[in-house]
Amino acid sequence: MDHFQLFGLKRRLSLDAAGLQERFYELSRECHPDRYARRPAGERQKAEQASALLNDAYRTLRDPISRAEYLLKQEGFDIGEQRGKDVPPELLEEVFELNMALEGLRGGDEDARGPLEEARRRFLEMRCEIDTELGRLFQQYDASGDAAILQQIRGVLNRRRYIRNLVQEVEKELAPSGQPAR
């Protein structure tokens, strides 16, 4: 049984978040270990496992990105956990400049802070655009079930992951004491 089936859903990329949450609460009421606290050990254990399964499935499906990655994996795509080391060609120049600024700040050059803030803003913007594009592709796939679109989504996800890592790196440098954003 895959995560979608667990929620009684078809394998789709666009999901109604409120509906998913409601179903998650319903199923939790049925299988949460709290409901079996005074039952025999076997029943308690099963509740624990069922509940873990449910929680893992909800966590995966709730977030559109992890949901898409999961569906790609289920459809046999290698989503490559490699951190997207290859710089997407259209970002080459930008990333080069960014690295310079990062080095500068690490070396104590506070003037690099401005360009980094700027880069961060630009990358976040890019991520927003990517998310819009993903939303569109999600709908296209749900309507057609076309594997070629999944291939396209895979590419976009890689680019997104790359940008997310960049943003994280920049944020880490800008606020050295804070924990990095996800």
Add this chain to the structure above:
Amino acid sequence: MSQVFEIDFGDHRQSKLVGIDLGTTNSLVAFLDLTGPKVIPGPEGEKLVPSIVSWTSDGRFVVGNEARRLLIDQPERTVYSVKRLMGRGLADIQDELKLFPFRISPGSDSVLRLELGEKVLTPPEISAQVLLQLKRNAEAFLGEAVTQAVITVPAYFNDAQRQATKDAGRIAGLEVLRLVNEPTAASLAYGLDTRNSGVVAVYDLGGGTFDISILRLDDGIFEVLATNGDTHLGGDDIDNRLIRIALEDIAGEWGEDISRSGPAVQLLRRAVIEAKEQLSYLPFTSIQMEYRGKKYQRQITRELFESLIAGIVDRTLGPCRQCIQDSGLSVEQIDEVVLVGGSTRIPMVRRAVETLFKAKPHTELNPDEVVALGAAVQAGILSGDVEDHLLLDVTPLSLGIETMGGVASKLIHRNSTIPASATEAFTTAVDGQRNVLIHVLQGERELVKDCRSLARFELKDIEPLPAGAARIEVRFLIDANGILNVSARDQRTGKEQSVEVKPSYGLTEEQVEAMIRESVEKAEEDFAERQVREARLEADAILAGAEKARSNDAWMELNDEERAAISDAVNQLLLAYHSSDHNLIRAKIHELNTATLQLAETMMNTAVKAALKGTKL
């Protein structure tokens, strides 16, 4: 890490399930009755049991207020704030040792041991004494044995700290049905009769720990969205800051360093706590202490106090911001803020919370009691008495394993709803390899050295095969208590793979078992003994009453049969009196009661007649 071993407590399934707040400074026990959760008072009516344990020179444990008195007279036999040491190693606690008078026993390298006089105890064993006191209080109040409990822990407690708490429960003869996070418990206490949907932040600043949790409430579901905190931040830190200043003053004024004198520091601690508490409602007060005939007094304004603690209050805000970010919400989407823990009585703390969350915090429930009340509600959920509520909590820290190059690879991310699981396949690196070692870590950092080592799991007796041919699937499950369970399966044979656990901190299973064996026997004995003692006290009272009644006029009004029945019942009770079966004693008390019904009535009538006769109409 929990293993398979659990004590079989037999058929106690329907016994009363209590909720316990095992605090750094104070502990409470509560239960749920038909009207809601109630804190159970101790024998002197006190609701808070100070988390202080003393081993007296005549070989008894003393807990709570009595132990607090011994803190001054016998500081070397008494310990407090032991929660700070739960699940920790010697290297972790160097900072604590500078501020707290813990006497660490030599040979504490693998497991921390403290000295209370000549007695040497681990932190779970000391906490177990506090739990035992609460258990006794609950048993006396409820009139039945209490063998199961829900115990609260700081939300930001790691695996070792949780396991240590569970161990303490087991050593005290309590089956811990659930560890509940303190802020979550507090939200249950509030949520039971307030709003039933919305987003709530719980800010919990206690004696020694700080937690922040953000929850979504939806028609009985309490879903924790994110949690954060600091397990070494609380009112204790405020006290220590004030003590340090007073010590400096005293060194100047008296020309004497009293920081090495246990009793003096305890007197001072009391004095600063009193001043701190007063500053929550007074603009200024003074710290006053008398030691060996010398007096120390220092005025302190709220303004100065606030400048002293600003750093501590500030330290709570970082985790709050991170928690808001992790919840995926903006501050504006948080509907309400709830304050928990005694330190939230400080006006400066309230202001800081109000500013950050842009909402007036809730303080309707007593911040000292709300966690215990919530634990009682959770006990009601587990026992089935509360049907429409359900708590969905999260794990506060990411779980990972060590991979090549000292890098921590995350398997379960922080703020994942628990139970949560992850599976990972392992194989061998050389031909014929029989064992694989898995190093499990907890924490958010990238490198193993920056995370906290949780345990090493050893997969044993792997079938000898060429390198890389074995395939063992390891399943990591964080259970509803936030404790890691590990199981492994050989994928080729489908057989369960044996896993040996070596916890990095805390007690091994064998050590806990030995402590339980010792204490459970004692606890059961204790309970039975107490029951007998109480039954005998009752017997004493009724026998004395019967004796007195013989000289009453009413005695003569009874017929021979009635008098014989009473004498017989008295004799039977006297025979039963020395038995160790409290049920038998109570049965005989009941018989004597029945036999003397007529006598009592006659006596009553006589007394009324006498009273009437004496009344001038």
